[in-house]
Amino acid sequence: MSAPSAYVLLEDGTRFDGEAVGAPGAVAGEVVFTTGMSGYQESMTDPSFARQLITFTVPHVGNYGVSAAGMESDRIHAAGAIMRDALNAEDAPGAERGWLDWLADCGIPAISGVDTRTLVRHIREAGAMRGGIFPADMAEGEARERIAAEPSMVGRDLAREVTVPELTVIGNGSGPRIAALDTGIKHSIVRNFTSRGATLELHPCTATADDLLASDPDGLFLVPGPGDPAALDYIVATIREVLDRDRPVFGICLGHQLLSRAVGLETFKLPFGHRGANHPVKDLRDGSIAITSQNHGFAVAGEAGQRISSDLGEAEITHVNLYDGTVEGLRFLDAPAGCVQYHPEAGPGPNDSLGLFDDFLREFAAHA
């Protein structure tokens, strides 16, 4: 392994040396890790990773290069990549560009040769924290300043950074017409709706209930996204209004957190988040278990089977994560509304829960 040309510094002073790959330069953000063993391109382009540096626990990253099919949005959202062994693999079967070439093209600093396992164990013990990737010739003092300048993830509204600038309509199928509040949608979600015949209206996250319902859609869909759900009360208010007007509302990930807040549940920051493709989630209603794709740093406070009464009616916690018992799903008991914390759209990760999109569409269609 060559001499260190870059390093990872965490806000608590922990340092890991490695080699600079990707774009030159320094970057700070929240350092998180994902245990998914494939899908590095999907993760990097997932808006939910905005302002985060992804530590990949899988040792080799870049094995099959990158291609258009692996894009989850129109660009890289993650701030950087921290890897044990990065490869370019520009000539892999199916590769349209090398992984490292692409990171460089997109201006994303990355680091290879890092003892990622020790880094992950540190985060597991000390919690996800701010940090960054810095060139070896940058003094630690300057790096610390860069880290300190990075706001904490708690209380941070990042939806505005990743949302569509204006209303965008995708698909023109014969199925339901769905208004989606874009807090950071992924292509996999769009594909799963449009391939089932739905039409998706992507609204900026600041849209009002009137904006959302202007075209008389069959319901509202709440999508994933980065940042602290507690910083998005303006969206929660919008959701409450839509629910008040008896429209079906379903959601995923950040959408789940916002819908849960709408019925009065609190959200909190997990110590180091759930990011990976192997988390078991149990549906308490039928006992079935799905292996799920996960990517969230915040979670809904609640307990398995808990009933919630609010001005919006009765709701129930329907899904739990079998790793740590955290809330993974909520369902309204007398309204067509519900949500899951995990990512049924996969991309990356298992397709076990794709059927959920059929359920969503059935509910939207029933309302139509």
Add this chain to the structure above:
Amino acid sequence: MPRRDDISKILVLGSGPIVIGQAAEFDYSGTSACKVLLEEGYEVVLVNSNPATIMTDPEFATATYVEPLLPGPVTQVIEKERPDALLPTLGGQTALNLAKALMEDGTLERYGVELIGANYDAINRAEDRELFDATMQKAGLRTARNTIATSVGEARAAVEEFGLPLIVRPAFTLGGRGGGIAHSAEELERIVERGLAASPIGQVLIDESVLGWGEFELEVMRDHADNVVIVCSIENIDPMGVHTGDSVTVAPQQTLTDRQYQKLRDQAIAVIRAVGVETGGSNVQFAVNPATDEIVVIEMNPRVSRSSALASKATGFPIAKIAARLAVGYTLDEIPNDITRRTPASFEPAIDYVVVKWPRFAFEKFPGVDAGLSTHMKSVGEVMAIGRTFGQAFAKALRSRELDEQPDLGGDLLARLAEPAADRYDVLLEAFRRGHGVDELHAITRIDPWYLRQLEALAHDPEAPFAGLERTYRAVDTCAAEFEAETPYYYSAWERAGATTEVRRGDRPSVMILGSGPNRIGQGIEFDYCCVHAAMTVRESGRDAVMVNCNPETVSTDYDTSDRLYFEPLTLEDVLAIVAEERPEGVIVQFGGQTPLRLAAGLAEAGVPLLGTSVDAIDLAEDRGRFGALLGQIGCHAPPFATAHSPEEALQVAPEVGFPLLVRPSYVLGGRAMEIVYSIDGLADYLRRVPSRGEIFLDRFLENAIELDVDAICDGEDVWIGGIMQHVEEAGIHSGDSACVLPPHSLSDDTLAEVRRHSRDIALALGVRGLINIQYAVANDCVYVIEANPRASRTVPFVSKATGVPLAKVACRVMLGERLADMDLPADPAGDHVSVKEAVLPFDRFTGSDALLGPEMRSTGEVMGIAADFPAAFAKAQAAAGMRLPQSGTVFLTVTDADKAAAVGIAAQLHDLGFKIIATPGTAQAISRMGIPVQRINKLGEGSPHVVDWIENGDVDLVINTPTGTDARADGYEIRGAAVARGIACITTISGGMAATRAIAAARVGSPPVHSLQEIAGAHRTQPVRS
């Protein structure tokens, strides 16, 4: 749903002897399953014919039957034990086929035994090719286009339909036995003929070729609530065309995109659901065309497999254990993950390292066989290496192989790479060193460029994966460090300086046990058995047992076996690094065969405390000069011997030693290159054929001697004789290939007393602390010492099962400082029953090899028969070994002149038993002179119909053929080859023929009763013990 309460007694079937395609992995899976079922409070009835397994240790079942895995004996067990359920998914293809047979013959229904783990229809849907294809089609999955042929004619039609090449696989055989790839019409006919003979239902499957596609396997688990998880993905670096058992494989897969991988995952789940495996693990194999993304389902095994053992070791997710719990009613989320203890088993392991599995071959043992790799599995063992990167893992795997000979790297490398062989990766690395590039080598090998690029880097700098880094230890934790691991299962990782070790050790002193590395002929599961016993004993003594091994098949590498497991290569450097990490109180090198013994001197030199027999004592026993002198001092006889340092010297000293001569190169395992020569010309021929490196050993060979094996334990003051075994075959057949009987059945008390006396004297004189194995030959009432090995021998598990005394444990206690005098050991542990061990040989796997026993060991495994007398025990052992001794029909005899008198006796008995006797002219003449009816048939050179025609026409049921010393490769070779190809019992020694005749007679009387080891031990315990 929790544990099922409606069943209380469960029958578990093992997999029988170690054979190619079905090895120690089923001891690992069976042992874990038995342990779990006992823990859950069930009564476990186990049937397995293999004594060298941990699962057949009496404490792993309520009732353990060492009986043949055949419908007859298993039905007897069912009748006696009346189990409520049968769990057939942990004993490989053998158990699955047996369960199917018991279902089909109505036994299970008659005794009300429920099949759990996999139901009958699911087994059929997975195993019957036609049904499988139909099932896959219904599930919307693609299989290779194929057809089923029951004749060569039907096979020919496939060429027109699918083109060449074609893949031929016989139905219902292990590891693709009898299959192959046909590149021409002629080749197709040959392979189909062989395949039809190998298939128990006379059926071969002919597949459209997906040669060169990527090969992937997924290990799937499902519970009865229909929850499914993928435990591990495995990528074969060798593309389709090389059997996965012979391929170098990698976990997790490295080259598929997430979308491609998820497609495989979806399909694997669809396969297990469609086949209908309700609970347990399955292995699904896929071919993926990297250019087109096409996916073809190759096959699925509705049971735990070699790959599931590998996946368990690679991830820390114990598939067999969990399969057993699922079979008795639990769902995945009700079972905790052993490693984290906090998370449930309903998850998919995340891996933050790379695992490489490497097959181990034994072609050098079978000269003349086709050493090319194809769909027909030929490897005899495997190693696994864990590295932080692929480069680290691959380099570790390379050094874990323990090759006896360095691969030849000459010739046209590219031509050699076009035909995959055992040494292909050595050749590939050499090709890179000679300047060939990734594109060029990809075009030839079809190996994914990702791997080729990694190998190219390794070829140019073998140190590249480690350069600038330091060794540290990391845990295998199932979760890529997301949760804390409670189970100490480690591998060495190289990271930047300053990395901290993850090894956690308490204050207890530790003892390190060095395992036996990859299974190979001559060093198999028996040594792993001993290592496991050592670990158990160390733990019982209040110390931490630390295991070091690199064989993924074994019980020793189950993280449950020791307090800390290091999955590492057994080289001096790797072991010394672990010693530095562990600082053990002592290291045990005596139990793992030659692998750890080879390290003993280096370890001692480095100041590592070795427990048990000293390095000097080991050397004393191995140095022929020193050992010969020692024997002289204590008054033991040894056959004349000499040591030559050159072929010329060998020819010079040979007449002094006297013919016949047993000749071999020094320091070999399993009788490698050992031969008996009868004349100076024969010796000269041997010396020309076998290149000499170092010393050549010459020993007078004692003809017609009875050979004995003694396993004994010495504590420096006392010697305890664990068992005396008499070989069934005469001296000259490698002890590992010879059947043996305990107690000896035809030796006088005086002779046995002498053997005991000698054993005691030798053990004390050598200064043994622990086990010693001594081989004797008895000729003309004189006892000769052949050799002594102060270490665990291959026969330790057999003796332990036969006597009920766990020899390895007793030896380990001695090594830890206990005295024999303080243990309650029986003076004569043999008991009233008779135990026979029989070797199992792989000739049917190696077309072209001579099915002949000799001084070079060729067996892969062993079985045991226990009965009240020798003939019945021998018959059981033969049946368990797959030797189909006929009850009636035609016996063909052809023997050497020296054997004619004895052959006449055998012919007389077989005639009396109603057999028709046929023989070649010389043998026929001898038989007919004694008034026994015999039909004379033609030798090979005498025109058709000759003997081979008779065999091939199915007109012969038993062959007794003893080879002539000098031209063993004449008629006899063809005769034995024809018999093996048709699965006809073929006996190559007179003593074997006599024993078989007695066994046939014994079987006439009816099936002997079945007794569990626990019952036998109970009867035994009433004997007086040594005061």
